[in-house]
Amino acid sequence: MINITAYPTEQLEAKGKSIRYIFESVGNKSIIKQIEYSYFGNILGSNVYNLGFGDYNAAQDTISDKANSNNGDMRKVFNTVLSTVPKFFEAYKSASIWVTGSDEKRTKIYCYYVDRNFEQLYDDYLFYGYLKDAKPNLVPYTPNIAYNGILVFKKN
Amino acid sequence: MVKIAKQNKSLLECIEVEPMSEATKKRLAKAAEKMKDKTYFEEQIEQAKETFKKINTLPT
Numbered sequence: 001m002i003n004i005t006a007y008p009t010e011q012l013e014a015k016g017k018s019i020r021y022i023f024e025s026v027g028n029k030s031i032i033k034q035i036e037y038s039y040f041g042n043i044l045g046s047n048v049y050n051l052g053f054g055d056y057n058a059a060q061d062t063i064s065d066k067a068n069s070n071n072g073d074m075r076k077v078f079n080t081v082l083s084t085v086p087k088f089f090e091a092y093k094s095a096s097i098w099v100t101g102s103d104e105k106r107t108k109i110y111c112y113y114v115d116r117n118f119e120q121l122y123d124d125y126l127f128y129g130y131l132k133d134a135k136p137n138l139v140p141y142t143p144n145i146a147y148n149g150i151l152v153f154k155k156n
Numbered sequence: 157m158v159k160i161a162k163q164n165k166s167l168l169e170c171i172e173v174e175p176m177s178e179a180t181k182k183r184l185a186k187a188a189e190k191m192k193d194k195t196y197f198e199e200q201i202e203q204a205k206e207t208f209k210k211i212n213t214l215p216t
Contacts, residue, residue, distance in 0.1 A: 008176040010184045013192050022187060024180045032187045040201045041208050050204040052197035056187060063196035083171040098204050117167055124166040130207070138211050149207065 006079040009035070011087075019049075019091060021084050022056070027071030032056040034063055035084050037097065046096045046153065049088070053081055054102075065102040078109065089154040100130075100149035110150060115143040126153040 012020040017039035025031040034056055037049040054065035071077075088097065101107035114127060118141075121127070127141035130149035138151065176184075 004170065005172045005174055008173050008180070010176075010181075010188065012188055015193070015195060018195070020191075022184055022191065024183055026180070030183065032183065034191065034196065036197050038195075038197055038201050040204050043208065043211070048204075048208070050197070050201050052200045054196070056191065058187065058190065061190060061194070065197075065200065079171050080173075082168050083173055086166060086169045098208075100204075100207075102200070120167040124168075130211070132207075132210070 004079055006083040019088060023080055025071050025073055025077050027073040031069055031071055035081055037088050046094055048096050048098050051097050051099045097152040111147055118143045124155055126155055
């Protein structure tokens with residue numbers, strides 16, 4: 001069996017139309033990370049929130065979504081991001097989440113997770129894949145296609 | 157295969173969240189104080205908006 005543990009998160013005060021969580025990655029070093037769901041538009045009658053995620057640099061007071069932490073806990077960090085998805089949908093049942101990585105490799109990680117667990121996830125969530133050069137470019141998700149983004153809805 | 161803790165829970169709800177240590181609580185509280193009034197993802201949000209402008213056909 002795969003160990004699917006996650007770091008505990010703390011929800012920050014609401015800032016505008018966003019939900020924010022922070023947690024501490026405790027690997028080779030301590031890194032504070034933030035997960036942010038930011039409202040940015042509407043599609044199919046649903047408010048869409050961008051899933052943002054990155055490392056917090058306290059000295060510069062910035063967040064980088066491109067940093068390679070190499071903290072030895074990638075799986076656990078990824079699980080922590082995923083663990084906030086049910087919390088998000090608990091608060092915004094009819095909303096949707098736009099998921100894309102800061103680069104191709106990170107986007108592939110999200111797609112890979114959905115591909116590997118599609119049957120189980122599909123019991124509770126509805127997925128659309130975005131292909132930037134296709135027409136139509138937003139289609140019902142089919143596993144094992146290298147999408148450029150994923151749109152996630154919670155099934156009622 | 158993944159471990160399912162309880163039935164009637166979605167896969168993502170089965171992720172086991174570890175308890176928070178006192179040291180982590182303190183570090184998060186300190187960070188939260190600095191982060192609470194700031195937004196950090198403007199660039200990503202703009203990119204998402206731009207992408208959504210290009211969606212040419214909605215799924216059926």
